[in-house]
Amino acid sequence: MLDLLLKNCTVFDQTAAGQKMDVAVHQGHVTQIADSITEPARRLLDLDGRLLVPGFVESHMHLDLALMNDDVQEPGRDHFFTSPTELNAAMLNRRRTFTRESIAERAGRALDLATRHGITALRAQCHVDPEVGLTHLEGLLDAREKYQSRIDLQIVTFPQLGLADRPDIQDLMRAAFKSGADVMGCASNLDPVAQDAEGIRQHIDTAFDLAMQAGVDLDAHADLGLPRRVGLEDLEVVHLARRTIANGYQGRVAAGHVCALDSADPQTAIAAIDLIREAQISVISQPDMYRLGRADQQGVRRGLTRVRQLLQAGVNVTFASNNVRDAYRPLGNLNLLEEGLILSYGAFMDAREDLQTLLRMCTFNAAKALRLPNYGIYPGSQADLVVLNANCASEAIARQAEKLYIFKNGALIAANWQKSELY
Numbered sequence: 001m002l003d004l005l006l007k008n009c010t011v012f013d014q015t016a017a018g019q020k021m022d023v024a025v026h027q028g029h030v031t032q033i034a035d036s037i038t039e040p041a042r043r044l045l046d047l048d049g050r051l052l053v054p055g056f057v058e059s060h061m062h063l064d065l066a067l068m069n070d071d072v073q074e075p076g077r078d079h080f081f082t083s084p085t086e087l088n089a090a091m092l093n094r095r096r097t098f099t100r101e102s103i104a105e106r107a108g109r110a111l112d113l114a115t116r117h118g119i120t121a122l123r124a125q126c127h128v129d130p131e132v133g134l135t136h137l138e139g140l141l142d143a144r145e146k147y148q149s150r151i152d153l154q155i156v157t158f159p160q161l162g163l164a165d166r167p168d169i170q171d172l173m174r175a176a177f178k179s180g181a182d183v184m185g186c187a188s189n190l191d192p193v194a195q196d197a198e199g200i201r202q203h204i205d206t207a208f209d210l211a212m213q214a215g216v217d218l219d220a221h222a223d224l225g226l227p228r229r230v231g232l233e234d235l236e237v238v239h240l241a242r243r244t245i246a247n248g249y250q251g252r253v254a255a256g257h258v259c260a261l262d263s264a265d266p267q268t269a270i271a272a273i274d275l276i277r278e279a280q281i282s283v284i285s286q287p288d289m290y291r292l293g294r295a296d297q298q299g300v301r302r303g304l305t306r307v308r309q310l311l312q313a314g315v316n317v318t319f320a321s322n323n324v325r326d327a328y329r330p331l332g333n334l335n336l337l338e339e340g341l342i343l344s345y346g347a348f349m350d351a352r353e354d355l356q357t358l359l360r361m362c363t364f365n366a367a368k369a370l371r372l373p374n375y376g377i378y379p380g381s382q383a384d385l386v387v388l389n390a391n392c393a394s395e396a397i398a399r400q401a402e403k404l405y406i407f408k409n410g411a412l413i414a415a416n417w418q419k420s421e422l423y
């Protein structure tokens with residue numbers, strides 16, 4: 001007897017419009033996809049043509065900070081800010097009150113939210129530096145253990161107080177990998193050494209060395225600034241790409257934000273994108289658009305990377321929630337359909353084909369960035385599945401489809417029903 005049988009599914013990316021298939025699940029895996037499966041099952045659902053997608057994948061999210069604003073204020077900021085530096089300073093101040101327990105508790109609530117929205121895998125950024133030591137990591141490891149049946153969690157070490165020229169911090173990173181961190185992170189804008197192009201390269205090179213020593217992937221915050229003009233050699237992602245190729249790390253590096261690419265002239269952008277593709281770097285766009293361009297008086301910049309152009313060039317591009325109701329961004333629901341809708345406006349992606357691409361970006365492309373094994377919907381894939389109340393991908397994004405049922409390893413872990421009545 002099957003564990004689960006889903007009848008009459010529109011399988012995302014596999015079946016043509018109107019073609020309904022049955023999907024069988026047993027012992028945590030999809031076992032068969034066919035026109036008609038009649039084997040008995042412990043749980044049987046008729047999807048009536050609704051869309052079945054693999055679990056959503058959140059590829060860049062600051063889980064150790066998530067929901068910290070829920071405790072202290074109503075949704076929204078208490079004042080307008082113009083400089084991201086102000087946000088960094090406020091954050092360093094606020095985190096002094098954090099404990100391992102409080103981080104685990106907030107992360108747990110955030111993971112509940114993620115589950116409700118169909119996220120079955122998440123890559124979390126985690127502060128690691130001499131001030132907090134491994135406290136944030138310990139909090140996230142506690143949450144990972146508690147929620148392991150619902151979500152696959154990868155943890156990225158994210159240095160806040162420098163990295164290059166700091167053997168003590170480098171030792172801390174090594175200790176983090178021994179404790180259970182999965183991926184090396186970096187952000188040159190937070191490193192005092194990285195005041196010029198040489199310093200930025202030094203920061204990235206140090207992060208790369210640590211990643212390679214530990215045998216882990218690298219996930220960089222790259223090009224967070226938005227200068228008016230930028231040359232090829234000024235782009236962090238270009239150095240990252242060259243190092244990736246030189247180190248034979250193709251396919252193992254992700255770059256988040258990459259905003260400054262938008263400031264490059266078209267020819268420079270083409271050269272940079274060619275390198276990104278050659279290095280097989282996954283680009284993680286952040287559609288939150290909250291940090292940059294706030295002080296602009298004319299031609300207001302939005303701090304988005306060149307999403308369409310990267311996609312057209314064949315780069316693996318995804319998008320993510322980044323900050324969720326924390327000191328940086330008071331908004332966000334860990335809902336990738338919502339972030340996808342924001343990106344559809346921000347990146348001018350509203351053709352039907354674009355909407356399909358957006359759904360692919362937060363599922364298949366994100367899974368590729370995280371190198372998740374057995375991801376997708378095929379015989380043998382891990383049965384992380386979401387039933388959407390939509391018949392096609394464009395409807396899922398455009399109408400913000402409800403996630404009716406969410407399965408992790410074939411087990412039902414969440415269900416949502418909204419009620420709306422007209423009188």
Ligand SMILES: [Zn+2]
Nearest residue numbers: 125221256322
């Ligand atoms: Zn980030």
